[in-house]
Each structure stands twice: as structure tokens, then as C-alpha cells.
Amino acid sequence: MFLKIDLNAGRVRKYTFDKKILKEFIGGEALATYYLYYNLKKGINPLSRNNQLLFFTGPLVGTSCQGSGKCGVYTKSPLTNYWCASYMGGMFGAYLRRAGITGLIITGKSRQPANLVIKDGKVELIISKKLWGKDTNDTTDYLKKKYKGCSVACIGQAGENKTLCASIITNKHRAAARYGVGAVMGSKNLKAVIIMPMNKLKLFDEENFNKTSDNFRKLTQKSTILSKELPEHGTPFFLDKVNKHNALPVKNFTLTHDEDSIKSKDLDKYAEKSYSCFACTAKCDKRAVIDGKEYGIPEYESTGLLGSNLLNHDTITLIKANDLCDKLGMDTIDVGNLLGAAMESGRIKWGDKKAILDTIKKIAYREGIEETLSKGLIKTAEEWHAKNLIVHAKGAGFPSYNPFNAYGMGLHYATGNRGANHLTGYMALFECLGLPISASNNKSTHGRVELVKFLEDFLIMFDSMILCKFMPAAYTGLMPEPVFNFVQKIKVDLGLVALGLKIPVIYPAMDYLFSDLLKMLYYSTGNKYNMKSLVLLGEKVNNLQRLFNLREGLKSDEDNLSPKFKSINIPLMVKKYYKLRGWDENGVPTREKLKELKIKKII
Numbered sequence: 276m277f278l279k280i281d282l283n284a285g286r287v288r289k290y291t292f293d294k295k296i297l298k299e300f301i302g303g304e305a306l307a308t309y310y311l312y313y314n315l316k317k318g319i320n321p322l323s324r325n326n327q328l329l330f331f332t333g334p335l336v337g338t339s340c341q342g343s344g345k346c347g348v349y350t351k352s353p354l355t356n357y358w359c360a361s362y363m364g365g366m367f368g369a370y371l372r373r374a375g376i377t378g379l380i381i382t383g384k385s386r387q388p389a390n391l392v393i394k395d396g397k398v399e400l401i402i403s404k405k406l407w408g409k410d411t412n413d414t415t416d417y418l419k420k421k422y423k424g425c426s427v428a429c430i431g432q433a434g435e436n437k438t439l440c441a442s443i444i445t446n447k448h449r450a451a452a453r454y455g456v457g458a459v460m461g462s463k464n465l466k467a468v469i470i471m472p473m474n475k476l477k478l479f480d481e482e483n484f485n486k487t488s489d490n491f492r493k494l495t496q497k498s499t500i501l502s503k504e505l506p507e508h509g510t511p512f513f514l515d516k517v518n519k520h521n522a523l524p525v526k527n528f529t530l531t532h533d534e535d536s537i538k539s540k541d542l543d544k545y546a547e548k549s550y551s552c553f554a555c556t557a558k559c560d561k562r563a564v565i566d567g568k569e570y571g572i573p574e575y576e577s578t579g580l581l582g583s584n585l586l587n588h589d590t591i592t593l594i595k596a597n598d599l600c601d602k603l604g605m606d607t608i609d610v611g612n613l614l615g616a617a618m619e620s621g622r623i624k625w626g627d628k629k630a631i632l633d634t635i636k637k638i639a640y641r642e643g644i645e646e647t648l649s650k651g652l653i654k655t656a657e658e659w660h661a662k663n664l665i666v667h668a669k670g671a672g673f674p675s676y677n678p679f680n681a682y683g684m685g686l687h688y689a690t691g692n693r694g695a696n697h698l699t700g701y702m703a704l705f706e707c708l709g710l711p712i713s714a715s716n717n718k719s720t721h722g723r724v725e726l727v728k729f730l731e732d733f734l735i736m737f738d739s740m741i742l743c744k745f746m747p748a749a750y751t752g753l754m755p756e757p758v759f760n761f762v763q764k765i766k767v768d769l770g771l772v773a774l775g776l777k778i779p780v781i782y783p784a785m786d787y788l789f790s791d792l793l794k795m796l797y798y799s800t801g802n803k804y805n806m807k808s809l810v811l812l813g814e815k816v817n818n819l820q821r822l823f824n825l826r827e828g829l830k831s832d833e834d835n836l837s838p839k840f841k842s843i844n845i846p847l848m849v850k851k852y853y854k855l856r857g858w859d860e861n862g863v864p865t866r867e868k869l870k871e872l873k874i875k876k877i878i
């Protein structure tokens with residue numbers, strides 16, 4: 276069941292998708308793309324009551340499948356002005372689905388600060404100023420006490436103040452962090468969504484679903500990544516790998532390696548507690564206890580952006596900076612990029628521990644020079660006349676992989692429909708992590724265009740069934756550990772890997788490899804899919820998102836990286852990318868392509 280909540284009138288009604296649409300678009304990202312393209316009016320102000328904020332689950336969410344606890348948040352971004360999606364782990368998605376709700380569509384604006392409470396299948400909008408002004412930790416503690424056993428997704432002061440890098444936080448440290456989704460929630464005067472304990476989930480064939488999910492879980496337990504690296508170190512285990520591959524953001528992305536960088540083991544020393552998302556055993560959410568207080572240990576992206584990128588080599592400052600961002604409800608990636616620009620401009624000293632923490636607070640409260648920073652990277656560059664300092668694509672700061680030594684990642688930052696993003700075209704696997712193999716030359720363009728397009732289309736399925744993006748790592752469990760360790764040392768020209776995409780048996784081979792996922796999708800929905808149909812769906816969704824962005828005024832010169840990166844010839848790769856996608860020289864999907872994908876274009 277989907278619910279449409281009109282905050283203007285405080286009214287809730289069921290929203291029904293056509294059965295054919297539900298079958299084709301599955302859920303999560305694909306369905307949200309369909310909905311927003313056809314239902315959001317062109318040109319609306321993302322922070323006005325006309326914007327819509329979607330919390331969607333997918334057919335795997337809330338099931339026994341490992342990694343199935345995530346929830347997607349979708350809207351028009353106030354940071355980029357384009358389509359956006361951001362995902363949060365924890366319990367929220369699973370609780371929502373187990374409350375019998377597949378998705379929430381939130382429209383309008385509440386007259387006054389309010390919380391949305393979902394209990395026993397009913398939704399109530401409760402006007403309350405009590406929590407306005409409180410951070411996400413205090414808000415969560417208060418609501419968890421009041422609604423025993425609930426899950427909370429809330430904003431902090433940054434969202435209330437409509438800071439453009441504001442996030443939505445659940446479980447205190449799990450974030451739908453990116454593209455200002457928290458500012459959209461704040462603009463609706465919505466402080467928190469609270470979901471009360473769950474019912475049993477109805478699946479098409481529960482018995483077979485559970486058998487298959489058991490198999491899948493066993494496979495995850497054979498994977499070194501899911502059974503060792505993540506449980507022992509959390510995502511910061513990437514840090515040493517990326518530094519070794521010379522692809523770390525260092526000194527506002529001017530360098531790619533930091534000999535003095537904080538290491539994964541430095542953070543391990545502080546990790547006293549570990550938490551998992553719903554139905555997961557990987558426990559990658561680490562917490563530190565310092566002077567009797569609990570702090571969230573930063574994930575990999577935050578360690579790079581708030582650590583080496585700022586020449587911050589102090590582990591405690593890194594932990595506190597990350598924790599502060601979570602409490603105030605801000606995206607550590609964009610904050611790290613904003614602080615990097617402020618340091619490179621000379622406004623703050625490199626690695627200044629006190630200034631890092633003070634500036635983070637001021638960005639959330641929009642005070643002093645930080646009022647400029649709170650408007651995002653593009654506005655900051657305009658106001659400071661400093662286009663060369665900022666690091667972004669379509670206004671979104673770069674994640675923690677430095678394109679100076681990862682050309683494929685750079686291409687995807689440029690072409691991504693959300694702006695710079697790592698999880699939608701994850702070339703970092705080959706260029707920065709060596710998982711499972713490494714690119715032989717990170718500064719080569721060989722195979723990048725083909726692989727970026729393929730990954731962009733392929734990965735949509737995970738955000739649509741909604742499955743944690745670490746779960747495909749389960750398939751490394753098919754290799755015995757010594758073989759996996761050996762494979763990781765292999766370096767390959769990515770041009771050869773891209774050639775592999777043309778092998779005629781590629782899709783049957785993928786059907787075989789991902790058979791557990793395909794089965795679970797069937798046992799959950801009763802609909803049969805194969806990998807070819809899912810990759811094709813990914814292509815359709817990417818085209819719909821592109822049309823959404825073009826309708827909002829996107830120009831082809833925005834498919835690029837900020838001027839600092841002009842030595843990487845992104846425009847040349849983008850030209851080839853357009854051709855491969857069947858788009859014209861301005862990056863507009865051709866009539867033939869839309870016909871092939873059965874897309875009805877609207878204006």
C-alpha cells in the first residue's frame with residue numbers, strides 16, 4: 276500500500292499504481308523515478324510546498340534477505356535542482372514495509388512543525404514544536420521513549436534551517452545524506468516520521484523465499500568482505516585500499532595519496548560497539564565511546580572527506596566531526612567538500628581541529644561566512660569568485676574517490692543523474708579498491724564509457740528491489756579465500772573487461788550467478804524477471820531521470836567536473852557516452868531511443 280500525505284490539509288489517502296506499472300518498475304528507485312517524472316510539475320522550487328518527498332521501499336525490504344533493511348528517499352533536490360535519491364540503512368525501511376506500507380508520498384507543508392506517526396496501519400500528523408531545534412540524537416531518544424519499539428527518521432537543525440546539505444537521519448547514525456533531502460523535509464515543517472512495531476510481511480511464496488534467502492545468507496558468510504572486513508572494521512577498511520591505489524581525496528582533491536592519513540586501524544581502536552541494519556549480520560555501523568559519550572564512527576566516505584581531504588590527521592577530531600554532522604543532520608560528503616574549499620581559499624587553516632568543528636556547527640545554523648557554505652558549492656564559488664576551488668558535479672560534492680587517478684569514477688560523477696555520486700556507477704571497485712580486480716591504468720579511458728553505462732543501468736535494480744549495495748559482494752564468497760586473495764592482485768586493462776560485456780552469453784551467465792536474487796524477487800512479488808530485463812529497466816530509468824533533468828533545464832556542459840579537473844578529458848568521454856546511450860550531441864535522448872524504451876516524453 277502506498278499512502279499520499281497532504282501536509283497542507285493534514286489528509287492521508289491511499290495512492291494506487293497501475294498493476295502493470297508496479298510489475299515493470301518493481302519498487303524503490305525505478306518506481307519513484309516513474310512517479311516523479313510523471314507527477315512533479317516542471318520548474319517547481321524544491322523547497323516549496325509543491326515539491327514531493329517520497330520514502331519508498333522495495334520488494335526485498337523487510338524480508339529475511341540479508342541487507343534488506345534500507346529505505347529510499349526521492350525528491351527534486353534543492354542542491355542540484357535535479358532528480359535525486361538517497362538511501363538510509365537501519366530499521367526504518369523494514370518497519371515501514373512491515374507496517375503494511377510500501378511507500379509514503381509526502382506533499383504540501385504543515386502549518387507548524389509536526390511529526391508523522393504511523394501506528395496500527397493509521398497515520399497521524401501531530402503538530403508539535405517540542406522537538407524543533409533539537410538535534411537528531413535527542414529527537415530520536417525522546418521519540419523512542421515515547422513510542423516504545425518504534426523506528427524514527429528525523430532531521431536536525433540543518434534540515435530545519437534548510438541548509439542545502441541537510442540529511443535525514445535514522446538510528447542516530449544512518450543517513451539518507453545526500454542532495455539536501457533533509458532540507459526538503461525541513462521545508463515541509465516535518466521534523467520526524469515515526470513507525471511503530473511491525474506486523475508479519477505477506478510474500479507471494481514465503482516458504483521458498485525464506486529457503487532462498489537462507490542460501491544467500493550462507494553465501495554472504497563465505498565472503499571475506501561481508502563476514503570479515505565489514506564486521507571487523509566497518510567501511511573504513513576501504514581507506515587503506517584507496518590510499519594504496521592513490522585515489523584518496525587529499526587537500527581538497529589536489530593530491531591523491533596521504534602518507535599521514537588516518538588508517539583503518541586507528542578507528543578500530545575506538546570501535547566499542549557494532550550495529551547492523553535489519554536482517555543483516557555484517558554489523559558495519561561502528562560506535563565509539565569517548566569520555567563516557569557514544570559517537571558514531573565515520574564510514575569510509577566521511578573518513579576521506581573529513582580526514583585526508585582537510586589534512587586532518589587527528590582521529591578524535593574526525594570522529595567528532597562526523598558525529599556532529601549526524602547530530603545536526605548534514606551530509607559528511609558535502610560538508611567535507613565545503614570545508615576543503617574554505618581551507619584552500621585560506622579562510623580556514625588546513626587541519627585546524629577547532630575550526631573544523633566550529634564551522635560544521637555554523638553551516639547548520641547558517642551563521643557568518645558559513646551562511647555562504649550552507650547554500651552549497653556552486654553558490655559558494657559564485658560568492659567567493661572561486662570556481663577553481665570547488666569540487667563538484669551538478670552542484671554535488673565528490674565522494675571520497677579522487678578522479679585525478681580514477682578516470683572512470685570521474686566520468687560517472689559527470690554523467691550521474693543525481694550529480695556526483697559513487698554508488699550508482701561504482702567504477703571505484705576496479706580503480707580504487709581492487710574488488711575483485713584492479714584497473715591496470717587508472718588514468719586510461721579504455722573501457723570507461725562502456726563500463727560506466729553498464730554499471731549505471733545494472734545497479735538500478737539493487738536500488739529498486741532495495742538491497743544494500745554491499746550484498747553483491749556475497750558472490751565473492753563463491754571463490755575460496757586464497758583464490759579471492761590472488762584475484763585481488765590481478766591488474767587488467769578495463770578495455771578488456773568492457774569487451775566481456777559484448778559476449779553473447781553474458782546475460783544467461785548473470786542469470787545463473789544472481790539466481791538467488793531473481794528467485795527472491797519472484798517469491799516476493801510473483802513476477803518473473805531476468806537480468807537482461809532488469810538491466811533494460813535500468814536503462815529506461817536512467818533515461819527517465821535524464822528527461823526529468825533536461826525538463827528542469829540541464830545543459831550538456833553540466834555533464835562535466837568542476838574546472839579543477841580539466842586535465843582529465845571528461846568532455847571527450849562524455850561525447851562517446853552520449854553516442855552509446857543513443858542520445859544526440861546535446862545529451863538529449865533521441866526519438867528512436869525513447870521509442871525503443873517505450874518512454875512517453877512529457878513536458
Ligand code: SF4
Nearest residue numbers: 342552555557559743
Ligand atoms: S552491510 Fe552494513 S550497510 Fe549494508 S545492510 Fe549490512 S549493516 Fe547495513
